[in-house]
Amino acid sequence: LLFRPFRVGDYIEAQGQAGTVKEIQLIHTVLNTVDNKTILLPNGPVSTGIINNYSREPRRRVDWTFGIAYGDDYDLARATIAELLAADERVAREPAPFIALTALADSSVNIVVRVWVDSSEYWNVFFDMNEKVYKTFSQKGLNIPFPQMDVHLYKGNE
Numbered sequence: 001l002l003f004r005p006f007r008v009g010d011y012i013e014a015q016g017q018a019g020t021v022k023e024i025q026l027i028h029t030v031l032n033t034v035d036n037k038t039i040l041l042p043n044g045p046v047s048t049g050i051i052n053n054y055s056r057e058p059r060r061r062v063d064w065t066f067g068i069a070y071g072d073d074y075d076l077a078r079a080t081i082a083e084l085l086a087a088d089e090r091v092a093r094e095p096a097p098f099i100a101l102t103a104l105a106d107s108s109v110n111i112v113v114r115v116w117v118d119s120s121e122y123w124n125v126f127f128d129m130n131e132k133v134y135k136t137f138s139q140k141g142l143n144i145p146f147p148q149m150d151v152h153l154y155k156g157n158e
Contacts, residue, residue, distance in 0.1 A: 010055035067108030
């Protein structure tokens, strides 16, 4: 931990645990989880393992995959997502938001969306955009499908 891969106040993931660093002690690092549990991580394994520091960089990329039904208007869905992103001041303009058709999946046409935001706004933007897309797609007649299967029954010889 001599190279200070994290500081008090950073949100990290290490040794299969995630939380906000509350203390860095001689033998342990103390984390506080999002559901208010205290985790003591031994510094030895932490110093030799992988550490994911979500707080270190000032910006993070938010990724979504939104599905629309087969037969829905992809261009309308793409334009709707672009409008919602443009209206949100927390979404960085550079690099520009990325929106593309990513998969023709079993039950949906999937659209991948990637934007950059201040790290402190990551979850706010993520959850807000989920809600906005859900409500706006419905208003515009775009359907968010769910997994389904068509079953065809054939009458055999009896």
